[in-house]
Amino acid sequence: MTTTTMSLDAMGRAAKQASRTLGALSSEDKNAALHAIADAIEAHAGAVLWANAIDVEQGRERGLPSALLDRLLLTAPRVQALADDTRKVADLQDPVGEELERRTMYNGMTLIRRRTPIGVLGVIYEARPNVTVDIAALSLKTGNAAILRGGSETLKSNLALIKAIQEGLTAAEVPNAAIQYIDNPDRALVGELLRMDRYVDMIIPRGGAGLHQRCKEQSTIPVITGGIGICHIFADATADLDRAVDIIENAKVQRPSVCNALDTLLVHEAVAADLLPKVAERLAQSGVELRVTDAAAAHLGGFDVKPAVEGDFDQEWLGLTLGIDVVNGIDAAIAHIQAHSTEHSDSILTQTEAHATRFINEVNSAAVYVNASTRFTDGGEFGLGAEVAVSTQKLHARGPMGLEALTTYKWIGLGDGHIR
Amino acid sequence: MTTTTMSLDAMGRAAKQASRTLGALSSEDKNAALHAIADAIEAHAGAVLWANAIDVEQGRERGLPSALLDRLLLTAPRVQALADDTRKVADLQDPVGEELERRTMYNGMTLIRRRTPIGVLGVIYEARPNVTVDIAALSLKTGNAAILRGGSETLKSNLALIKAIQEGLTAAEVPNAAIQYIDNPDRALVGELLRMDRYVDMIIPRGGAGLHQRCKEQSTIPVITGGIGICHIFADATADLDRAVDIIENAKVQRPSVCNALDTLLVHEAVAADLLPKVAERLAQSGVELRVTDAAAAHLGGFDVKPAVEGDFDQEWLGLTLGIDVVNGIDAAIAHIQAHSTEHSDSILTQTEAHATRFINEVNSAAVYVNASTRFTDGGEFGLGAEVAVSTQKLHARGPMGLEALTTYKWIGLGDGHIR
Numbered sequence: 102m103t104t105t106t107m108s109l110d111a112m113g114r115a116a117k118q119a120s121r122t123l124g125a126l127s128s129e130d131k132n133a134a135l136h137a138i139a140d141a142i143e144a145h146a147g148a149v150l151w152a153n154a155i156d157v158e159q160g161r162e163r164g165l166p167s168a169l170l171d172r173l174l175l176t177a178p179r180v181q182a183l184a185d186d187t188r189k190v191a192d193l194q195d196p197v198g199e200e201l202e203r204r205t206m207y208n209g210m211t212l213i214r215r216r217t218p219i220g221v222l223g224v225i226y227e228a229r230p231n232v233t234v235d236i237a238a239l240s241l242k243t244g245n246a247a248i249l250r251g252g253s254e255t256l257k258s259n260l261a262l263i264k265a266i267q268e269g270l271t272a273a274e275v276p277n278a279a280i281q282y283i284d285n286p287d288r289a290l291v292g293e294l295l296r297m298d299r300y301v302d303m304i305i306p307r308g309g310a311g312l313h314q315r316c317k318e319q320s321t322i323p324v325i326t327g328g329i330g331i332c333h334i335f336a337d338a339t340a341d342l343d344r345a346v347d348i349i350e351n352a353k354v355q356r357p358s359v360c361n362a363l364d365t366l367l368v369h370e371a372v373a374a375d376l377l378p379k380v381a382e383r384l385a386q387s388g389v390e391l392r393v394t395d396a397a398a399a400h401l402g403g404f405d406v407k408p409a410v411e412g413d414f415d416q417e418w419l420g421l422t423l424g425i426d427v428v429n430g431i432d433a434a435i436a437h438i439q440a441h442s443t444e445h446s447d448s449i450l451t452q453t454e455a456h457a458t459r460f461i462n463e464v465n466s467a468a469v470y471v472n473a474s475t476r477f478t479d480g481g482e483f484g485l486g487a488e489v490a491v492s493t494q495k496l497h498a499r500g501p502m503g504l505e506a507l508t509t510y511k512w513i514g515l516g517d518g519h520i521r
Numbered sequence: 522m523t524t525t526t527m528s529l530d531a532m533g534r535a536a537k538q539a540s541r542t543l544g545a546l547s548s549e550d551k552n553a554a555l556h557a558i559a560d561a562i563e564a565h566a567g568a569v570l571w572a573n574a575i576d577v578e579q580g581r582e583r584g585l586p587s588a589l590l591d592r593l594l595l596t597a598p599r600v601q602a603l604a605d606d607t608r609k610v611a612d613l614q615d616p617v618g619e620e621l622e623r624r625t626m627y628n629g630m631t632l633i634r635r636r637t638p639i640g641v642l643g644v645i646y647e648a649r650p651n652v653t654v655d656i657a658a659l660s661l662k663t664g665n666a667a668i669l670r671g672g673s674e675t676l677k678s679n680l681a682l683i684k685a686i687q688e689g690l691t692a693a694e695v696p697n698a699a700i701q702y703i704d705n706p707d708r709a710l711v712g713e714l715l716r717m718d719r720y721v722d723m724i725i726p727r728g729g730a731g732l733h734q735r736c737k738e739q740s741t742i743p744v745i746t747g748g749i750g751i752c753h754i755f756a757d758a759t760a761d762l763d764r765a766v767d768i769i770e771n772a773k774v775q776r777p778s779v780c781n782a783l784d785t786l787l788v789h790e791a792v793a794a795d796l797l798p799k800v801a802e803r804l805a806q807s808g809v810e811l812r813v814t815d816a817a818a819a820h821l822g823g824f825d826v827k828p829a830v831e832g833d834f835d836q837e838w839l840g841l842t843l844g845i846d847v848v849n850g851i852d853a854a855i856a857h858i859q860a861h862s863t864e865h866s867d868s869i870l871t872q873t874e875a876h877a878t879r880f881i882n883e884v885n886s887a888a889v890y891v892n893a894s895t896r897f898t899d900g901g902e903f904g905l906g907a908e909v910a911v912s913t914q915k916l917h918a919r920g921p922m923g924l925e926a927l928t929t930y931k932w933i934g935l936g937d938g939h940i941r
Contacts, residue, residue: 121859125882204904210893212903219915220885298737302915317718317741323916324743344938351940439541461933462545465640473630473936482941483632483932484624495639495722495929496743497916509915512903513881516893518764520771521902 109293112248113300115278116221120246122276124218128195130273131241135191138241138269139184142234145265146180152261153230160254168358172228173255183234183262190238193486196505197244211515216508218244220302223294223322225250227308230258236305237266237280239487243507248301250283250291252308260284295320305490310417325502327467327492330360330445331417332475335434335460337451338371344472345450346379352448352474354387357421360491361446361468361478365414365424367434373400373427380425381406389421396427414441431456435463442466445493446475467493467500529713532668533720535698536641540666542696544638548615550693554661555611558689559604562654565685566600572681573650580674588778592648593675603654603682610658613906616925617664631935636928638664640722643714643742645670647728650678656725657686657700659907663927668721670703670711672728680704715740725910730837745922747887747912750780750865751837752895755854755880757871758791764892765870766799772868772894774807777841780911781866781888781898785834785844787854793820793847800845801826809841816847834861851876855883862886865913866895887913887920 123131142149153175160170202214222245226232233251240247251259263282270277283290295304295316304324306316316324334352336345352363368376377400381391385404392409393401413424414437428434431449438447448470449460457471468478478500480488485503492498498506543551562569573595580590622634642665646652653671660667671679683702690697703710715724715736724744726736736744754772756765772783788796797820801811805824812829813821833844834857848854851869858867868890869880877891888898898920900908905923912918918926 121883121885124885206897206902206904210897217885321737323914325916341938347940348938355941463541465541465544465637466931468932468934470934470936473934473939474941476941477626477630477934477939478932482626484626494743496745499929500932509919511886512888512898512920514888514890514893514897516890518761518768519893519897520767521775521894521896 109283109290109297112278112281112283113221113297116246116248116281117300119276119278120218120220120244123241123244123246123279126244126275130275131195131244132191134241134270134273134275135187135238137273138238138266139187141265141269141272142180142184142187142262145261145268146177149180149258149261149265150175150177152257153255156255156257165254169228169254173230173258175230175258179231183231187234187238190242190487193242193504195242196508201510208519209517210519213513213515214510215513216505217511219507219509220245221300222247222507223250223297223301223304224248225291225294225304225306225308225312225316227252227312228254230255230262232307233259233262233282234266239489239504239507241275241279243504245507246279248281248283248294250294253286256284256286291315292319295322298322307490323497325490325492325497326494327445327490328360329417329443329493330362330478331364331415331441331443332361332445333365333367333438333442333447334363334475335367335428335431335438335449336369336372336376337431337434337449337453337456338369339452339456340369340372340376340450341452341472342372342376342379345376346383348448348450348472348474349380350383350387352476353384353389353423354421355476358419360417361475362419363423363475364416364418365426365441367426367428367437368397369434370396370427370429373397377401377425378404384423387421389423391423391425393425394427397425400427417443431459435460438464443493445491446470446478448473448475467491529703529710529717532698532701532703533641533717536666536668536701537720539696539698540638540640543661543664543666543699546664546695548617550695551615551661551664552611554690554693554695555607555658557693558657558661558686559607561685561689561692562600562604562607562682565681565688566597569600569678569681569685570595570597572677573675576675576677585674589648589674593650593678595650595678599651603651607654607658610662610907613662613924615662616928621930628939629937630939633933633935634930635933636925636930639927639929640665641720642667642927643670643717643721643724644668645711645714645724645726645728645732645736647672647732648674650675650682652727653679653682653702654686659909659924659927661695661699663924665927666699668701668703668714670714673706676704676706711735712739715742718742727910743917745910745912745917746914747865747910748780749837749863749913750782750898750911751784751835751861751863752781752865753785753787753858753862753867754783754895755787755848755851755858755867755869756789756792756796757851757854757869757873757876758789759872759876760789760792760796760870761872761892762792762796762799765796766803768868768870768892768894769800770803770807772896773804773809773843774841775896778839780837781895782839783843783895784836784838785846785861787846787848787857788817789854790816790847790849793817797821797845798824804843807841809843811843811845813845814847817845820847837863851879855880858884863913865911866890866898868893868895887911
């Protein structure tokens with residue numbers, strides 16, 4: 102059931118209804134549904150690949166960049182991975198039902214705080230079709246219904262995957278409305294979804310800054326914003342310089358297209374002359390373009406650098422570019438980060454404990470590091486088992502969001518005629 | 522510093538700056554500031570009472586209802602209570618800095634999840650001037666800056682209180698911008714505040730449904746909505762009828778103007794003939810108006826009742842009115858609640874354990890009760906030490922919000938040259 106056959110309002114109502122059924126399912130029932138979905142994805146692999154080939158072909162005709170085409174491409178091993186990952190979600194611990202607190206109130210009543218599903222999730226995402234399966238599995242695992250809206254570039258792939266998911270739900274006798282997909286590419290429907298607060302409890306955007314901004318602006322439903330990281334490393338006067346080069350290279354180069362990759366390097370003036378040429382030499386091996394201030398350029402004679410211009414330090418590069426500045430100490434480093442960071446991931450390289458402590462306390466980011474790469478901000482790295490998104494706002498969940506971020510709690514008061 | 526001397530944007534910037542100082546204060550420093558504020562409120566008691574007398578007089582001239590006038594009235598004991606309550610906040614445990622988790626990652630890095638302030642709170646409230654002091658104290662305790670915007674009915678009282686608060690902050694050497702007040706009654710400024718997401722991290726509306734709706738509609742900042750309770754009691758076939766009458770009376774009558782007071786009574790048809798006349802007799806003593814369906818009226822011959830009309834079961838009465846219906850069992854009761862509840866507080870009166878369990882699981886409200894009054898949904902009753910608001914949304918905090926709801930966390934990764 103999609104938006105060609107049902108209005109968005111009817112989808113919302115059906116999702117809310119389904120969420121009640123889902124909330125009452127046992128972990129076993131939910132896991133059985135996940136396995137049924139994995140089986141159905143395998144059974145539909147041919148159809149999914151066929152649909153994806155059309156998406157890719159149309160993308161090529163429309164002149165999509167090759168990096169984007171690669172992100173939307175599915176191959177037989179990638180489809181198999183979708184099925185395998187769905188089975189892995191079944192293996193995770195079910196957070197729903199956990200008692201977060203149980204105590205006796207002053208009047209003898211028992212008070213319990215119990216973890217429950219959130220209800221209905223609205224997920225709006227771009228290009229990658231794997232998000233369709235990923236979010237479906239994580240929603241189902243946590244007893245939430247979900248209404249999905251993927252990018253138009255992968256509409257056919259997503260619909261083929263949704264068909265498999267629906268078949269899995271049916272096989273497991275879970276209501277189809279548990280996972281629904283908005284198949285109408287009209288962008289106005291996104292605006293409508295963002296205002297369906299009578300049915301939808303939480304909006305998760307997964308995409309670029311524009312999508313997050315639109316959700317923040319238009320949604321009447323709580324939105325988890327995040328995923329945009331202008332990330333900094335500050336190499337202090339006492340940094341171990343050899344390790345610093347390794348960390349800076351790792352943070353910038355290992356996977357430059359992601360949100361926890363390094364964007365700006367700040368170097369203490371006392372080590373700039375030593376460190377900057379080493380960094381430039383190492384990063385040149387990966388073809389990193391350096392955008393440097395005059396103070397940094399002074400130590401980079403002979404290297405191919407560009408002058409940093411207005412806005413460069415407010416840029417999430419998402420590629421092989423690095424902004425560099427020299428600062429006169431920890432105060433200036435923290436001030437720069439407070440002015441330019443998106444409060445995602447920032448790191449200090451230092452052997453001075455007092456500076457590490459100040460950095461940890463005063464840099465108000467979702468993740469702050471001492472002598473480590475910013476690339477660790479990730480649900481898998483943090484051992485959360487799954488990653489729903491990376492939040493850079495401060496309510497509900499901050500940083501990498503695991504399964505628990507898809508739950509809420511209710512208070513349960515057990516009395517025996519108690520009155521106030 | 523208020524909106525007469527600074528633009529709202531400048532207030533936001535100053536609040537953000539102050540929040541950095543606040544976040545670094547020790548518990549002792551924050552408590553010293555709270556005591557200084559309490560002292561200043563006592564010292565300014567005369568000025569506060571004088572300002573309040575003008576507000577009350579103007580309210581009377583404008584024809585405000587007497588219940589509202591009472592809510593905005595300050596007396597010498599009420600001002601003293603504001604000072605005392607501020608000192609009590611100092612006595613509470615400081616949640617900031619608590620380590621929520623500490624573990625060693627697979628690669629040997631130490632990963633810590635530490636509780637931190639949220640940053641800057643925007644609080645929009647109506648009539649009661651005590652909220653000014655209350656929110657100032659709770660924000661300061663949790664290391665948050667706050668921008669307050671109270672109702673125009675209490676502008677003079679609020680400004681007198683803010684003056685005392687500012688004096689306390691100054692005495693304790695805490696930046697004045699920690700607690701700021703929007704003194705311009707132009708409602709457009711509320712809209713502006715709701716879109717200052719570059720400075721403000723969380724909006725807390727405290728007021729009626731209209732205010733909550735406006736915040737939800739217009740805010741680009743996460744909003745904690747709540748405080749609106751259409752609360753139900755379902756008296757099941759096996760309810761202890763004497764206790765049921767006590768609980769229903771307590772939930773409806775003890776403080777009818779608040780959000781956790783009873784709005785709708787659902788009675789199982791098997792006990793309707795017994796229970797309803799008892800309830801009607803008891804509630805008549807307090808002058809409660811009954812809005813009843815035909816099925817309920819059939820058992821209420823001789824009592825003064827009104828027929829329930831369209832919309833009565835979607836009404837938060839906030840006064841001495843009660844909607845009553847008769848249902849044929851737990852399924853119908855749960856269905857009625859799912860259709861009409863604002864997911865605040867709902868209770869079942871039953872001796873049937875299976876029904877209690879179903880009610881707890883299937884009624885998706887912030888607080889669900891068995892054999893108890895709905896009136897317990899309260900930060901004080903739940904032992905939270907303080908109450909910031911009662912949330913009926915599902916993200917971040919649900920039900921009564923204590924000090925912890927004014928905090929978030931950050932992830933801290935301690936490495937030794939770690940790369941991914």
